[in-house]
Amino acid sequence: MKRTLDTGNAAITEGAIIAGCRLFAGYPITPATEIAENMSRRLPQVGGYYLQAEDELAALHICVGASLGGLKAMTATSGPGYILYADPYGWAIGSEIPVVIVNAQRVGPVSGITGAPGQGEFYLSRYPTQGGNFETIVLAPNSVQEAFTLTVEAFYLAERFRTPVTLLADQLVTDGWETLIIPETEEEIQAMGLKVIPRRINEGPEFYPATDEIDIPPVVLGHNTGAACSDWTPTAEGYDTEEVEWQHKHAYRLIYKIRNHKDLITRYESYFLEDDPEVILVSYGSPSRVVKSAVKAAREKGLKVGGLRLISLWPFPDEIFTKTAKYLSVELNYDGQLVREVQRAMPKGSEVHFMGKCGELPTVAELMELIEALIKGQPLKAKPWEMEAW
Amino acid sequence: MDYLATKYLRPRKIPSTACSGCGLGQIHKKVVKAIDELGLDVGDVVWGTGIGCAGRQTFATWKGDNFAGTHGRVYALATGLRIALPPNKKIILTVGDGDAFGIGFNHLLNCARRNVDLTVIVCDNLGYMSTGGQYGWTTPEGYRTDSSPYGMWEPNWMQGGRDVLNILREAGATFLARHTSIEGQEAVESIKKAILNKGFSLVHMPYPCVTNFAERALGSRRPAVMYKWFKERTVKLNERVDEKALGDIYFRTGIYYDASNSRPEFAEALRNRVAEIQRRFR
Amino acid sequence: MAKRTEVLVSGFGGQGVVRIGQALSLAAVYQGLYTTMLISHGTETRGGYVRSQVVMSEEPIDSPVVENPDYFCALSKAAYNRFKHLVSHGVIIYDPGYVEPDPNLNVKQIPLNARDLAEKELGRELFANAIVMGALSKLMSGLLDKDIVIKAMLERIPRFHEENKKAFELGYSLL
Ligand SMILES: Cc1ncc(C[n+]2csc(CCOP(=O)(O)OP(=O)(O)O)c2C)c(N)n1
Ligand code: SF4
Numbered sequence: 001m002k003r004t005l006d007t008g009n010a011a012i013t014e015g016a017i018i019a020g021c022r023l024f025a026g027y028p029i030t031p032a033t034e035i036a037e038n039m040s041r042r043l044p045q046v047g048g049y050y051l052q053a054e055d056e057l058a059a060l061h062i063c064v065g066a067s068l069g070g071l072k073a074m075t076a077t078s079g080p081g082y083i084l085y086a087d088p089y090g091w092a093i094g095s096e097i098p099v100v101i102v103n104a105q106r107v108g109p110v111s112g113i114t115g116a117p118g119q120g121e122f123y124l125s126r127y128p129t130q131g132g133n134f135e136t137i138v139l140a141p142n143s144v145q146e147a148f149t150l151t152v153e154a155f156y157l158a159e160r161f162r163t164p165v166t167l168l169a170d171q172l173v174t175d176g177w178e179t180l181i182i183p184e185t186e187e188e189i190q191a192m193g194l195k196v197i198p199r200r201i202n203e204g205p206e207f208y209p210a211t212d213e214i215d216i217p218p219v220v221l222g223h224n225t226g227a228a229c230s231d232w233t234p235t236a237e238g239y240d241t242e243e244v245e246w247q248h249k250h251a252y253r254l255i256y257k258i259r260n261h262k263d264l265i266t267r268y269e270s271y272f273l274e275d276d277p278e279v280i281l282v283s284y285g286s287p288s289r290v291v292k293s294a295v296k297a298a299r300e301k302g303l304k305v306g307g308l309r310l311i312s313l314w315p316f317p318d319e320i321f322t323k324t325a326k327y328l329s330v331e332l333n334y335d336g337q338l339v340r341e342v343q344r345a346m347p348k349g350s351e352v353h354f355m356g357k358c359g360e361l362p363t364v365a366e367l368m369e370l371i372e373a374l375i376k377g378q379p380l381k382a383k384p385w386e387m388e389a390w
Numbered sequence: 391m392d393y394l395a396t397k398y399l400r401p402r403k404i405p406s407t408a409c410s411g412c413g414l415g416q417i418h419k420k421v422v423k424a425i426d427e428l429g430l431d432v433g434d435v436v437w438g439t440g441i442g443c444a445g446r447q448t449f450a451t452w453k454g455d456n457f458a459g460t461h462g463r464v465y466a467l468a469t470g471l472r473i474a475l476p477p478n479k480k481i482i483l484t485v486g487d488g489d490a491f492g493i494g495f496n497h498l499l500n501c502a503r504r505n506v507d508l509t510v511i512v513c514d515n516l517g518y519m520s521t522g523g524q525y526g527w528t529t530p531e532g533y534r535t536d537s538s539p540y541g542m543w544e545p546n547w548m549q550g551g552r553d554v555l556n557i558l559r560e561a562g563a564t565f566l567a568r569h570t571s572i573e574g575q576e577a578v579e580s581i582k583k584a585i586l587n588k589g590f591s592l593v594h595m596p597y598p599c600v601t602n603f604a605e606r607a608l609g610s611r612r613p614a615v616m617y618k619w620f621k622e623r624t625v626k627l628n629e630r631v632d633e634k635a636l637g638d639i640y641f642r643t644g645i646y647y648d649a650s651n652s653r654p655e656f657a658e659a660l661r662n663r664v665a666e667i668q669r670r671f672r
Numbered sequence: 673m674a675k676r677t678e679v680l681v682s683g684f685g686g687q688g689v690v691r692i693g694q695a696l697s698l699a700a701v702y703q704g705l706y707t708t709m710l711i712s713h714g715t716e717t718r719g720g721y722v723r724s725q726v727v728m729s730e731e732p733i734d735s736p737v738v739e740n741p742d743y744f745c746a747l748s749k750a751a752y753n754r755f756k757h758l759v760s761h762g763v764i765i766y767d768p769g770y771v772e773p774d775p776n777l778n779v780k781q782i783p784l785n786a787r788d789l790a791e792k793e794l795g796r797e798l799f800a801n802a803i804v805m806g807a808l809s810k811l812m813s814g815l816l817d818k819d820i821v822i823k824a825m826l827e828r829i830p831r832f833h834e835e836n837k838k839a840f841e842l843g844y845s846l847l
């Protein structure tokens with residue numbers, strides 16, 4: 001194992017290479033540019049291709065096209081580029097093409113604050129394209145090391161589910177420096193629990209079977225399999241059709257291949273949940289690091305507090321919200337995005353509260369103040385956009 | 391088209407669902423004929439399309455591998471595919487004028503700049519026809535469409551001293567030709583050259599849309615009217631004509647620019663570069 | 673060792689704030705510690721400071737936020753004024769060339785004339801950050817090995833290794 005000090009950007013690069021990524025097409029944007037730069041240096045060393053695209057639409061289309069030709073591919077961006085992915089993202093979902101997409105979230109809307117962390121694309125990553133009739137897979141690392149392992153995982157899931165996977169990071173995870181341990185041999189890769197599957201080729205003639213099964217090889221062109229894939233609703237063979245029955249079958253597949261295998265995707269961490277928590281802090285990404293410190297500090301003070309940290313965001317892990325409690329969603333935005341899903345998933349009799357911040361992490365001290373108020377049943381006031389009973 | 395169709399096309403998709411009298415079939419046939427005359431097999435070609443009539447009517451007609459991109463983006467998709475596929479596989483794209491010269495123009499120009507080995511056949515029905523007949527970027531000046539009820543007034547890419555092929559040439563394309571669908575073997579020969587060029591080739595092929603363009607612009611759906619209109623406006627590149635007397639759009643046809651195999655092809659250059667860097671790091 | 677050591681380095685762009693943090697973090701990695709470092713690249717519109725927040729621990733680190741620095745190294749007036757109140761039990765190291773210390777603060781404050789010394793002793797202001805690294809290394813010698821900090825520093829600085837080592841030793845000897 002190689003033990004270094006490095007950024008999340010470097011971790012994502014190395015994770016992608018270990019996962020077998022051999023093409024990266026990107027477009028410069030803070031704070032994801034460093035991933036592109038790292039890729040431009042590293043990929044050729046392992047026989048891979050780096051391209052700078054004319055825009056993000058092209059960047060993801062090039063990745064999807066390369067994947068369609070059999071190469072594992074990845075792109076990386078931040079919010080303003082992520083919205084431009086809408087078109088190729090949808091194409092890859094519909095044609096079931098594996099590809100990995102990194103979004104280093106910054107403060108929005110639009111260009112917002114370029115070099116500061118935000119969490120504004122929680123819902124966008126659920127609906128990254130139009131039309132509905134699909135589920136997405138989204139993973140959210142909260143450390144440099146996890147940025148590495150989840151990148152490998154993203155490629156793994158993309159292959160098994162034949163779909164794009166978004167790694168929803170934030171600027172603190174991608175730009176932050178931390179201890180990074182990288183496996184250097186096949187044994188070390190396995191010892192770390194990392195799974196890599198090579199690209200398989202669908203031989204047809206049923207390229208789009210009406211089933212929720214996973215592990216079906218994706219369409220790969222150039223092998224004269226007679227494959228057809230397009231933006232139109234496909235028949236099983238890939239012909240474009242306007243028959244509603246086929247649309248239904250296609251939608252069923254796109255939704256239920258993911259819903260019915262959610263257990264293979266869902267990942268989370270919990271703290272002190274078995275210990276009758278009155279208050280449960282919910283978070284993902286970099287804020288969850290501070291949340292964990294705060295939960296531990298609160299427990300040391302004898303306060304009945306627990307924590308849930310989401311590692312997979314979509315499909316949303318409703319089933320982990322089993323405790324009736326006062327939930328506090330801690331996010332890097334002021335509008336409260338995660339809080340709505342928590343509200344939907346939590347058991348009856350629970351409450352959900354919100355703590356939002358933008359551009360920088362909350363502190364343990366701030367969180368402790370809120371935890372104490374919630375335990376005492378006091379209303380959360382202070383700045384109305386920051387702390388509010390939902 | 392029987393011999394060619396049995397050899398290369400899927401029975402399920404032939405005859406196509408295009409309107410009867412549509413000129414698209416003439417283009418489709420010429421492309422397949424060119425493939426045949428080059429001695430290529432089904433497995434040698436991967437066929438991509440855009441959206442619209444041009445895309446939808448040709449998608450999945452090819453017996454081998456097929457793909458269709460979203461509106462205007464198939465050029466970027468094909469760039470990625472080009473890098474992944476073995477260099478001897480031909481990628482041929484049949485796309486619309488709106489797709490290539492409108493929404494996808496930026497990607498198209500970047501493919502030309504990179505000299506990506508693609509053969510793009512722009513099936514130009516002089517506007518957005520599958521959406522019912524709105525003006526596009528090749529609609530002739532003054533002609534009526536559903537969105538130019540008083541006549542096309544915007545400058546297009548074809549008149550007023552502009553020619554879209556000039557732009558593509560400047561951008562770096564290595565083979566450019568124009569033929570109307572009513573032309574014969576000369577168009578097939580150009581398509582063959584386009585396919586043989588290891589680089590970015592584009593053949594611009596204006597063709598008659600009887601249902602929408604002809605109906606609004608010429609006031610008749612009769613194929614004879616539309617074909618006559620095309621015939622009068624198809625002028626060979628080297629032919630001397632009194633352009634002033636024509637006083638309308640005309641299509642200068644033939645090989646417009648042939649710099650085949652004169653510039654490094656993008657995917658090949660990228661592969662070579664990567665191999666060279668990889669050697670250094672071994 | 674304490675469970676968690678927090679270091680805050682802040683100044684303006686070009687002073688080597690990021691490098692100082694990197695050298696300390698990297699040294700921590702070499703010593704088998706866990707470490708995190710957050711970098712905030714402030715532009716003028718965002719308060720005019722660059723900040724490295726470094727945390728080191730024998731255990732995996734949860735919060736990477738420096739809320740209570742053991743060492744706060746202030747290399748500009750703006751940085752000093754913005755973060756001085758975070759320090760409750762730690763020490764503040766400041767460059768008197770930029771910072772006028774607040775006499776009302778109830779914490780230990782150590783002046784370190786890095787900019788002037790770098791210019792006088794080594795001929796270039798450029799070496800001030802190595803002086804700071806030396807001084808921090810001395811203060812943190814219970815946690816980080818001097819030689820390892822030097823090794824980490826040289827890995828993060830591409831040029832002028834001899835001068836930087838000299839500057840480091842100078843800083844180390846001052847405290
Ligand atoms: C992003 C997007 N915008 C608009 C459309 C609607 N649309 C479908 S086909 C078409 C016309 C395309 O024109 P052209 O490429 O010239 O093809 P034609 O139908 O004329 O052959 C349009 C605008 C679409 N499918 N996608
Ligand atoms: S609408 Fe026009 S271009 Fe489209 S199929 Fe009919 S005739 Fe052809």
Ligand SMILES: [Mg+2]
Pocket residue numbers: 442486487488513514515516517518519526
């Ligand atoms: Mg058209």
